[in-house]
Amino acid sequence: MNSDISAPEGELPLRADARRNRDQIINAAKAIFAAEGPDAPMEEIARRAGVGVGTLYRRFPDREALIRAVARDNFTNALTHAQAAATEETTGWNALVRLLKSSDELQLSVRLGMTSPRAWDVVKGDQVTQGLRDSLLEILEGVVGTAQAEGSLRTDVGAGDIAAMYSMLLRRPTDPAQQRIAERALHIMLDGLRPHRHATELPGRPLQVSEVHPLSTAPAHPAPGT
Amino acid sequence: MNSDISAPEGELPLRADARRNRDQIINAAKAIFAAEGPDAPMEEIARRAGVGVGTLYRRFPDREALIRAVARDNFTNALTHAQAAATEETTGWNALVRLLKSSDELQLSVRLGMTSPRAWDVVKGDQVTQGLRDSLLEILEGVVGTAQAEGSLRTDVGAGDIAAMYSMLLRRPTDPAQQRIAERALHIMLDGLRPHRHATELPGRPLQVSEVHPLSTAPAHPAPGT
Amino acid sequence: MNSDISAPEGELPLRADARRNRDQIINAAKAIFAAEGPDAPMEEIARRAGVGVGTLYRRFPDREALIRAVARDNFTNALTHAQAAATEETTGWNALVRLLKSSDELQLSVRLGMTSPRAWDVVKGDQVTQGLRDSLLEILEGVVGTAQAEGSLRTDVGAGDIAAMYSMLLRRPTDPAQQRIAERALHIMLDGLRPHRHATELPGRPLQVSEVHPLSTAPAHPAPGT
Amino acid sequence: MNSDISAPEGELPLRADARRNRDQIINAAKAIFAAEGPDAPMEEIARRAGVGVGTLYRRFPDREALIRAVARDNFTNALTHAQAAATEETTGWNALVRLLKSSDELQLSVRLGMTSPRAWDVVKGDQVTQGLRDSLLEILEGVVGTAQAEGSLRTDVGAGDIAAMYSMLLRRPTDPAQQRIAERALHIMLDGLRPHRHATELPGRPLQVSEVHPLSTAPAHPAPGT
DNA sequence: TATGAATGAGTCTTCATTCAT
DNA sequence: AATGAATGAAGACTCATTCAT
Numbered sequence: 023m024n025s026d027i028s029a030p031e032g033e034l035p036l037r038a039d040a041r042r043n044r045d046q047i048i049n050a051a052k053a054i055f056a057a058e059g060p061d062a063p064m065e066e067i068a069r070r071a072g073v074g075v076g077t078l079y080r081r082f083p084d085r086e087a088l089i090r091a092v093a094r095d096n097f098t099n100a101l102t103h104a105q106a107a108a109t110e111e112t113t114g115w116n117a118l119v120r121l122l123k124s125s126d127e128l129q130l131s132v133r134l135g136m137t138s139p140r141a142w143d144v145v146k147g148d149q150v151t152q153g154l155r156d157s158l159l160e161i162l163e164g165v166v167g168t169a170q171a172e173g174s175l176r177t178d179v180g181a182g183d184i185a186a187m188y189s190m191l192l193r194r195p196t197d198p199a200q201q202r203i204a205e206r207a208l209h210i211m212l213d214g215l216r217p218h219r220h221a222t223e224l225p226g227r228p229l230q231v232s233e234v235h236p237l238s239t240a241p242a243h244p245a246p247g248t
Numbered sequence: 249m250n251s252d253i254s255a256p257e258g259e260l261p262l263r264a265d266a267r268r269n270r271d272q273i274i275n276a277a278k279a280i281f282a283a284e285g286p287d288a289p290m291e292e293i294a295r296r297a298g299v300g301v302g303t304l305y306r307r308f309p310d311r312e313a314l315i316r317a318v319a320r321d322n323f324t325n326a327l328t329h330a331q332a333a334a335t336e337e338t339t340g341w342n343a344l345v346r347l348l349k350s351s352d353e354l355q356l357s358v359r360l361g362m363t364s365p366r367a368w369d370v371v372k373g374d375q376v377t378q379g380l381r382d383s384l385l386e387i388l389e390g391v392v393g394t395a396q397a398e399g400s401l402r403t404d405v406g407a408g409d410i411a412a413m414y415s416m417l418l419r420r421p422t423d424p425a426q427q428r429i430a431e432r433a434l435h436i437m438l439d440g441l442r443p444h445r446h447a448t449e450l451p452g453r454p455l456q457v458s459e460v461h462p463l464s465t466a467p468a469h470p471a472p473g474t
Numbered sequence: 475m476n477s478d479i480s481a482p483e484g485e486l487p488l489r490a491d492a493r494r495n496r497d498q499i500i501n502a503a504k505a506i507f508a509a510e511g512p513d514a515p516m517e518e519i520a521r522r523a524g525v526g527v528g529t530l531y532r533r534f535p536d537r538e539a540l541i542r543a544v545a546r547d548n549f550t551n552a553l554t555h556a557q558a559a560a561t562e563e564t565t566g567w568n569a570l571v572r573l574l575k576s577s578d579e580l581q582l583s584v585r586l587g588m589t590s591p592r593a594w595d596v597v598k599g600d601q602v603t604q605g606l607r608d609s610l611l612e613i614l615e616g617v618v619g620t621a622q623a624e625g626s627l628r629t630d631v632g633a634g635d636i637a638a639m640y641s642m643l644l645r646r647p648t649d650p651a652q653q654r655i656a657e658r659a660l661h662i663m664l665d666g667l668r669p670h671r672h673a674t675e676l677p678g679r680p681l682q683v684s685e686v687h688p689l690s691t692a693p694a695h696p697a698p699g700t
Numbered sequence: 701m702n703s704d705i706s707a708p709e710g711e712l713p714l715r716a717d718a719r720r721n722r723d724q725i726i727n728a729a730k731a732i733f734a735a736e737g738p739d740a741p742m743e744e745i746a747r748r749a750g751v752g753v754g755t756l757y758r759r760f761p762d763r764e765a766l767i768r769a770v771a772r773d774n775f776t777n778a779l780t781h782a783q784a785a786a787t788e789e790t791t792g793w794n795a796l797v798r799l800l801k802s803s804d805e806l807q808l809s810v811r812l813g814m815t816s817p818r819a820w821d822v823v824k825g826d827q828v829t830q831g832l833r834d835s836l837l838e839i840l841e842g843v844v845g846t847a848q849a850e851g852s853l854r855t856d857v858g859a860g861d862i863a864a865m866y867s868m869l870l871r872r873p874t875d876p877a878q879q880r881i882a883e884r885a886l887h888i889m890l891d892g893l894r895p896h897r898h899a900t901e902l903p904g905r906p907l908q909v910s911e912v913h914p915l916s917t918a919p920a921h922p923a924p925g926t
Numbered sequence: 927t928a929t930g931a932a933t934g935a936g937t938c939t940t941c942a943t944t945c946a947t
Numbered sequence: 948a949a950t951g952a953a954t955g956a957a958g959a960c961t962c963a964t965t966c967a968t
Contacts, residue, residue, distance in 0.1 A: 264947095265946080265947085289936085289937065289938085290937075290938065290939085291937080291938090301938085301939085302939095302940085302941085305938090305939065305940075309939090310938085310939080311938080
């Protein structure tokens with residue numbers, strides 16, 4: 023899961039055991055961030071990873087670095103999945119559906135970003151993550167184009183719409199009962215995306231990817247003075 | 249905003265100034281929770297409310313009490329809006345649309361609940377909030393029934409579906425640019441809800457309100473051992 | 475119990491209701507000091523006394539004043555008892571025994587003094603309490619003299635010995651001068667343990683270890699409702 | 701003083717410096733608890749021990765843990781002394797005298813327990829301390845038996861009597877069952893005051909009232925810098 | 927290099943005391 | 948005069964980060 027794509031750029035590859043440590047730490051961080059949010063105690067993460075805090079700090083100089091690493095790892099995995107979907111599915115619509123349904127990895131990242139304004143700021147400021155995001159959106163754009171060319175996707179929406187909607191779905195629960203509920207909602211949305219239904223004139227113009235902010239959503243950040 | 253509905257029930261009414269302070273504190277908490285999450289420093293909240301920390305603590309014995317109070321206040325307002333929608337709109341569909349579009353108050357509450365596992369637990373454990381939620385869902389159920397009777401809402405969905413979907417929309421951004429994006433997504437969803445489109449067979453049975461968990465969503469709570 | 479001897483000197487006598495308030499406060503303070511020590515929250519004392527904190531503070535400008543008042547009240551009562559003992563008992567020995575046995579009031583005061591160095595400093599610095607103490611010791615001196623004249627009390631001890639021993643019922647001092655005093659008292663007690671003295675039939679049966687509670691003593695834990 | 705007997709049982713031995721710190725903290729706590737009671741600021745204790753608060757809290761998760769540790773340490777030392785007394789003294793009576801005279805360590809513990817209801821509860825609830833107490837009482841029982849067999853100790857008292865009396869050197873209980881125990885001890889002490897017993901030459905001269913400090917005792921008030 | 931001990935700044939919370947009603 | 952609300956300083960405790968072992 024924690025492929026070398028997310029390794030510190032420009033660094034020589036880690037020794038096998040160091041690599042193992044690094045991966046354990048990232049996995050521990052994923053689990054604990056998901057459970058407690060990105061402000062969870064560093065020591066708890068270290069404990070779960072089976073290393074001392076010192077080791078954690080050797081690998082990730084501070085919390086931000088760790089958050090960044092988790093985000094990169096997640097986005098990398100999401101990208102891998104997206105590529106597979108675009109490549110393997112026979113129709114654009116199927117690729118789109120698979121994309122929307124399967125990106126658990128991305129889900130965690132976005133949830134992470136959402137969870138705390140602090141984490142959000144960290145991720146927002148990371149070039150590498152932004153690059154991964156861009157690749158992801160590029161793939162999405164391709165899929166959307168294909169689906170529309172096929173006639174399977176209404177043409178009054180853009181990839182940005184899909185990304186925005188997707189980000190709204192991200193708070194997808196992990197417990198199975200809720201999963202089923204969410205699945206239905208997704209179907210409804212998908213139905214809404216099918217062509218031929220003009221009951222409503224969508225407001226505004228089709229959104230382009232470029233019109234959607236980083237990660238396709240913005241966390242609640244009203245100026246503190248509001 | 250902070251109507252007396254959310255006042256401590258059964259307690260003697262607060263002195264005028266105390267009441268004013270209480271309201272200011274809740275408003276400050278709303279703003280700061282939204283901006284920084286429910287772990288924001290108490291002192292910052294007090295400062296924004298224009299009172300000393302001591303005053304804050306006299307009114308709300310601890311952070312949980314404050315979170316609870318904010319949640320109650322928000323739900324109370326959401327309920328008020330919902331009642332107005334159900335009463336004033338002429339068609340069930342219009343009431344439904346208004347409900348889904350306008351509940352900013354509820355949005356904050358759910359965002360609050362989502363934001364941190366801790367806050368979620370607090371809200372989940374509060375009977376009063378649960379009661380408010382139930383009333384809200386009851387109203388929703390009525391509106392859904394009316395809309396379906398009118399033929400304006402597909403009959404293969406239930407109020408629970410709507411609640412679930414709604415909760416997915418909750419991460420509605422506050423900044424205006426994002427607002428417009430979200431608006432489109434909402435339209436798409438609404439389209440998806442219109443009758444006559446059977447392109448997709450929805451999985452499972454129509455969800456009833458009772459099948460949807462508290463607040464219609466579950467926060468990320470994977471077993472710590474995952 | 476809270477006789478006017480302990481009233482603020484030089485003040486005009488309080489109005490009846492104010493007097494009642496004052497007494498209630500002192501009694502509440504006694505109970506709570508005994509249960510929680512002299513650092514108990516002022517508000518708790520006020521609540522127990524059935525008044526607001528404001529009232530408490532009107533009567534006793536700060537905690538020290540309250541401690542002082544309690545100490546005076548206790549010493550006053552002890553003095554009353556001592557006078558009664560000296561007057562009513564037919565022999566010096568009996569008076570002495572009664573004195574040592576009955577001074578519960580004094581015990582509270584001393585316990586109070588012991589309980590926290592802070593309280594001790596307060597009491598030590600109070601002239602009125604010192605005066606009461608002196609009167610008490612004077613009475614003790616008289617009783618001791620009488621008992622010795624009777625031949626019922628060994629003549630190689632003085633009233634100071636008795637006082638010291640009495641105080642040892644409470645705690646052993648750390649400073650060397652006091653140590654020597656305590657040593658004498660200990661010798662006397664040891665004498666009391668030597669065989670062949672059956673002047674007194676000990677009440678009850680010999681105690682076994684198992685009959686003695688944890689740490690051989692029980693802390694002041696009167697039910698909070700006392 | 702802080703022998704490893706009082707080290708956290710079952711834990712891996714502390715690193716040398718950690719061990720040193722631990723001991724320093726306990727010693728500082730002893731001194732400061734004695735001087736200010738068990739509610740003294742943790743930071744003051746840390747400062748006196750020459751460590752940061754963080755270190756104190758790493759070693760003792762909260763105040764209760766520290767109180768417990770001090771109590772255990774004191775009881776352990778008391779036990780050591782008692783064992784030495786029982787072993788090294790040639791007569792039971794001498795052992796008893798030495799026991800009663802030398803248990804300064806125990807005194808602190810009991811004073812600690814007495815001082816604040818809170819501390820008392822902590823100590824009472826600690827199994828380890830209770831175990832140490834039991835060993836202590838067992839030794840006392842042996843010594844008492846020996847002394848009685850020698851004919852040097854009246855046979856109508858038990859080890860429980862001695863323990864009770866000893867504890868009375870500290871404070872008189874309020875509950876009626878304990879009262880009766882105390883009564884016996886008081887009788888014994890009174891016996892010790894009866895004339896005609898010259899077994900012991902009292903040290904020093906008869907004390908006059910003027911030689912006894914305010915309230916006949918002084919609280920532990922070593923200069924904070926001691 | 928890995929570990930876990932030490933530090934101290936940051937927060938929460940309590941409570942004595944003051945003051946408006 | 949009585950009440951209870953407001954204040955803020957004091958102290959407990961947590962945890963990110965640094966550093967000795």
